[in-house]
Amino acid sequence: MRYPDEKIEEIRNSVNILEVVGSVVRLKKSGKNHVGLCPFHQEKAPSFTVNVEKQIYKCFGCGEGGNVFTFIMKDQNIPFGEAVRQLAEKAGISLPKYQEDTAEKQKVERFYVINEFASGWYQNNLWHSKDGQKALDYILSRGFKEETIKTFELGYAPDEWEGLVKAAAKAAYDQKTLLESGLALQKSPNTTPYDRFRNRIIFPIKNEFGRTAGFGARKFDESEDPESPKYINSPETPIYHKGRLLYGLFQNKETIRKQDIVILVEGYTDVMSLNEHGIGFGVATLGTALTPRQAQLINRYTKNVVLLYDADVPGVKAALRGAEVLFGANLDIQVVNLGSGADPDSFLRSNSKETFIEAVENRQSIVDFYSASLLAGANSGKDLSYNEKSERIRDMIDLVDSVKDPLKRELMMKEIGERMSADVKTIFKEYYRKKRSQYRTSAARGKNDRKIPDKPSYLAEIDRIERDLGSIVINSPELSQALLDSIETEDIRSPYLKKIIALVKSSKKKHYTPADLISAAEEENLQKIIADLSFDPHEFPKQDEEEAQERLLQVAEDIIKKFKLRRIERELVVLQEQIKKAEANGKNTASLVAQYQELLLRKNEVAHPR
Numbered sequence: 001m002r003y004p005d006e007k008i009e010e011i012r013n014s015v016n017i018l019e020v021v022g023s024v025v026r027l028k029k030s031g032k033n034h035v036g037l038c039p040f041h042q043e044k045a046p047s048f049t050v051n052v053e054k055q056i057y058k059c060f061g062c063g064e065g066g067n068v069f070t071f072i073m074k075d076q077n078i079p080f081g082e083a084v085r086q087l088a089e090k091a092g093i094s095l096p097k098y099q100e101d102t103a104e105k106q107k108v109e110r111f112y113v114i115n116e117f118a119s120g121w122y123q124n125n126l127w128h129s130k131d132g133q134k135a136l137d138y139i140l141s142r143g144f145k146e147e148t149i150k151t152f153e154l155g156y157a158p159d160e161w162e163g164l165v166k167a168a169a170k171a172a173y174d175q176k177t178l179l180e181s182g183l184a185l186q187k188s189p190n191t192t193p194y195d196r197f198r199n200r201i202i203f204p205i206k207n208e209f210g211r212t213a214g215f216g217a218r219k220f221d222e223s224e225d226p227e228s229p230k231y232i233n234s235p236e237t238p239i240y241h242k243g244r245l246l247y248g249l250f251q252n253k254e255t256i257r258k259q260d261i262v263i264l265v266e267g268y269t270d271v272m273s274l275n276e277h278g279i280g281f282g283v284a285t286l287g288t289a290l291t292p293r294q295a296q297l298i299n300r301y302t303k304n305v306v307l308l309y310d311a312d313v314p315g316v317k318a319a320l321r322g323a324e325v326l327f328g329a330n331l332d333i334q335v336v337n338l339g340s341g342a343d344p345d346s347f348l349r350s351n352s353k354e355t356f357i358e359a360v361e362n363r364q365s366i367v368d369f370y371s372a373s374l375l376a377g378a379n380s381g382k383d384l385s386y387n388e389k390s391e392r393i394r395d396m397i398d399l400v401d402s403v404k405d406p407l408k409r410e411l412m413m414k415e416i417g418e419r420m421s422a423d424v425k426t427i428f429k430e431y432y433r434k435k436r437s438q439y440r441t442s443a444a445r446g447k448n449d450r451k452i453p454d455k456p457s458y459l460a461e462i463d464r465i466e467r468d469l470g471s472i473v474i475n476s477p478e479l480s481q482a483l484l485d486s487i488e489t490e491d492i493r494s495p496y497l498k499k500i501i502a503l504v505k506s507s508k509k510k511h512y513t514p515a516d517l518i519s520a521a522e523e524e525n526l527q528k529i530i531a532d533l534s535f536d537p538h539e540f541p542k543q544d545e546e547e548a549q550e551r552l553l554q555v556a557e558d559i560i561k562k563f564k565l566r567r568i569e570r571e572l573v574v575l576q577e578q579i580k581k582a583e584a585n586g587k588n589t590a591s592l593v594a595q596y597q598e599l600l601l602r603k604n605e606v607a608h609p610r
């Protein structure tokens with residue numbers, strides 16, 4: 001089952017491919033297109049191209065290509081229906097419910113189902129078992145209220161090897177899923193599975209829609225092996241990706257949207273602590289550095305991100321790293337200095353909520369934070385040397401470089417100049433010097449990079465004349481009809497091109513776009529080929545409309561001629577067979593031979609017109 005085509009089209013037309021792709025790839029305008037570094041293969045010079053007019057993208061390095069839906073699918077490794085839902089939400093378009101029931105969806109669904117069963121079981125242990133009581137006592141002793149513990153659905157994994165395994169078997173959950181979800185482990189195939197999480201407090205990790213994607217599990221018992229890590233987490237599964245989820249986002253997304261602010265903290269208990277104090281707009285990463293995808297996730301709810309950091313050197317460095325990723329997703333960043341060594345959990349235990357809110361209200365711009373902590377000589381207590389100072393200015397200029405909005409960049413550079421008592425003009429000069437040298441290195445590398453990735457074989461298989469035909473069929477619906485009327489599909493060699501023509505013929509729209517055809521094509525390679533052919537090889541920069549049209553007609557004529565020749569060649573082969581047969585049977589071949597010669601003459605005429 002699929003969503004209705006009109007819905008899919010409505011969604012595609014309501015989102016801007018530049019914005020969707022731009023949240024993952026930094027794009028720069030280049031002629032009619034935008035280019036950037038391909039997110040699907042390693043490259044140093046940009047060959048990843050987006051065409052806004054056609055609403056498609058295409059990588060000339062690795063051959064990836066498609067429309068907004070295929071981009072999201074590929075980038076986040078999610079099925080089509082999920083990509084449609086995500087973009088529908090972004091565009092504010094409501095979708096009919098329960099339309100989609102594909103095998104793909106069911107495959108993903110069974111992971112959620114088993115996680116939700118496990119989560120219920122862990123919670124039940126926390127609240128209603130004798131062993132769970134010591135875990136609950138521990139959490140309560142850390143100052144958390146029952147309400148907060150329930151909001152975040154904390155649980156307890158008992159000190160047993162087969163607790164969950166047996167409970168799942170009893171409830172008739174299939175063992176394969178239990179193992180694949182990482183809730184249970186196996187020493188070797190065919191041995192009895194055992195629980196991954198034992199004697200730990202369980203933190204369910206939800207996706208933004210409230211489905212349980214995985215778990216974090218914290219050690220709390222003093223008698224446990226001191227060598228074992230404080231936190232362990234679910235392994236990566238089809239639904240659990242550390243870099244794509246944010247702890248607390250589901251519980252707090254409404255507040256984040258309403259208050260238009262998010263506080264990025266480090267740990268699960270930091271988020272809980274903030275919530276408990278009525279500051280319900282915190283989220284945390286899952287023990288790793290912030291990724292561009294997480295920044296993008298935040299971008300759906302607010303553009304204002306507050307970072308809490310110590311003003312010590314590692315704190316400042318970490319702030320800068322996080323900031324680059326956030327700026328890359330077009331978010332605004334401000335920093336709250338909680339003082340040395342303070343995390344919000346411990347800060348809130350020893351200070352009032354009001355003090356915390358005041359600190360948040362007094363938040364600084366990142367430039368302010370960075371320069372203030374540096375000029376104070378945060379670490380050594382002495383002033384910086386000129387060398388150190390200029391080095392730090394360059395660090396900040398690097399940061400400016402990750403900001404997309406040129407006006408914002410300018411404001412930041414002015415601020416850097418003011419804070420570091422440097423001439424603003426010098427800061428600008430330094431920035432452009434850096435840009436120029438970046439450009440030079442990437443241009444120099446570009447030359448060597450160009451031929452590294454081979455064209456995928458399915459592209460190479462299509463010969464030049466059929467590529468031209470495909471390009472016209474995809475890009476020029478008006479011309480395409482006339483062209484297709486004058487050739488015979490039998491003479492088309494590429495099975496992909498045949499499929500594209502079938503798509504065009506079954507299209508309900510007269511003026512379809514490449515992105516329409518990509519939506520209609522269900523096969524991944526076919527989608528890539530359509531994207532590839534959408535970038536018309538006959539489009540030249542600086543060509544005016546009339547010139548371009550003229551050229552296009554020339555190409556069309558050439559195609560018609562080549563296909564005429566193909567048809568004649570096909571008929572020649574048939575005649576030759578017939579002549580052979582007739583000779584073998586001792587029949588008169590004169591009329592067949594005459595036909596053959598006539599056809600040869602026509603072939604010559606078509607190939608070399610007078």
Ligand SMILES: [Zn+2]
Binds near residue numbers: 038059060062064
């Ligand atoms: Zn690529």
